[in-house]
Each structure stands twice: as structure tokens, then as C-alpha cells.
Amino acid sequence: MSSDDKLYISYNCVHKLCQKAATEILSTIGKPDVIVAIGGGGFIPSRIIRTFLRQTGEKNIPIQAIGLSLYEDMGTGSDAIGKEVIRTQWLDFGALAQHFDSLIGKNILIVDEVDDTRTTLHYALTELYQDIKENAEQLGKDMGNTKFSIFVVNNKLKPKRAELNKELMNGGIYLSGEDVEDRWIAYPWESNDIDTHTEFAIKQGNN
Numbered sequence: 001m002s003s004d005d006k007l008y009i010s011y012n013c014v015h016k017l018c019q020k021a022a023t024e025i026l027s028t029i030g031k032p033d034v035i036v037a038i039g040g041g042g043f044i045p046s047r048i049i050r051t052f053l054r055q056t057g058e059k060n061i062p063i064q065a066i067g068l069s070l071y072e073d074m075g076t077g078s079d080a081i082g083k084e085v086i087r088t089q090w091l092d093f094g095a096l097a098q099h100f101d102s103l104i105g106k107n108i109l110i111v112d113e114v115d116d117t118r119t120t121l122h123y124a125l126t127e128l129y130q131d132i133k134e135n136a137e138q139l140g141k142d143m144g145n146t147k148f149s150i151f152v153v154n155n156k157l158k159p160k161r162a163e164l165n166k167e168l169m170n171g172g173i174y175l176s177g178e179d180v181e182d183r184w185i186a187y188p189w190e191s192n193d194i195d196t197h198t199e200f201a202i203k204q205g206n207n
């Protein structure tokens, strides 16, 4: 393995960025009622941040997994090849019922590892909002104080293909552990040689 031009991020680095973000989340929007992890990359950061969001004596925050994958959309006809988001897994409202009647009025934290073109986060926010709104309408309620916040371990500084609608977030925050230049990011869970990966991350100051 050569260190090439990738940005290497260690487990330690991910852990510390999650810890720092949790402090900011607790002091701004307060403790989330539920974490929505966008898989696969959002799973490990979600579990780590939950550790730091939990306060002594309180129950763990439930983590709900959604699966979203980006596929090349060859039908756009534009010079930039479009990317389409495919749902491979969605919220399990049945399982959530163990914790709440619904997500209406809840403080929801969406977690992913990277905000690249923002397509995935835009999709997740819009579709989650829509689902909860439909649920509220069926119950004759409004969205009340339903709040969406977003945490990503890294945000790539680059032009985005989509923007996040602040109105839908309803006072929720967008938080990145660290903004980085537009490079290929090598995360530790993708590595087949974690010792060398960690060495590269340390050399790059990402530990």
C-alpha cells in the first residue's frame, strides 16, 4: 500500500471528531431523541457519537439504520454525470414504536461519514421529512417541533449538487467534524491493512 494522494483517517480521529461534535450538539440542539444512521459509512460514527450523547443514568439513544447508495444515472444528458440515490433500507416504524408513538416533534440526528456532493444528505432529509409529514397528516397533526440535524465526520469543500433546506431542518444544525479538501478519503473500516493505514493517518496528522 502506498500513501498516494488519499486522505487517511484513523479510528482515533473518527472517535475524537464524534466526541467533539457531541459536545456541540448537546450545547446547541440538546440530546437527540433518535439517530438515523445512513449506511454503510454512517454506522460506525453513529455508534461512537451515541456514546458521547448519552448522559449518565439515561437510556441509550435509539439508532435507526437507513441504507442509501449512489448510482450513476446515465440518463441526465448533461456534462456532469448525475447520481441517483437508491434506498436499500428505510426506517422501521414498527421497531421505533418500542420507543415512541411516532417521530413527530422529535429531535432527529442524521449521521453519515462524508458529505461529498451532498446528494445523499439532501435525499435523506427530504424523504424523512416527507414521511413524518405524511404520518402527521394521517393523525390530523402538524409537524410541531420536529427538528432535523445532520452530523458528518467530514465535509468535502467543493461545489455541492444539492442544498439542505433549512426550513425542513426547523432549527436543527448541520455539523461536520472536519471540513477537508476534495480528495479521496480513506476511512479505517475500508482498510485491509489497518496498521499501515493508521501510520499514514498519523503522518498526515489525522489521528
Ligand SMILES: O=P(O)(O)OC[C@H]1O[C@H](OP(=O)(O)OP(=O)(O)O)[C@H](O)[C@@H]1O
Pocket: 038, 039, 040, 041, 042, 068, 069, 070, 112, 113, 114, 115, 116, 117, 118, 119, 120, 121
Ligand atoms: O454527498 P454524496 O455525493 O451523496 O456522497 C456521500 C455518500 O456516498 C457514500 O455512500 P455510498 O453510496 O458509496 O455507500 P456506502 O456508504 O455504503 O459506502 C457515503 O457513505 C455517503 O453516504
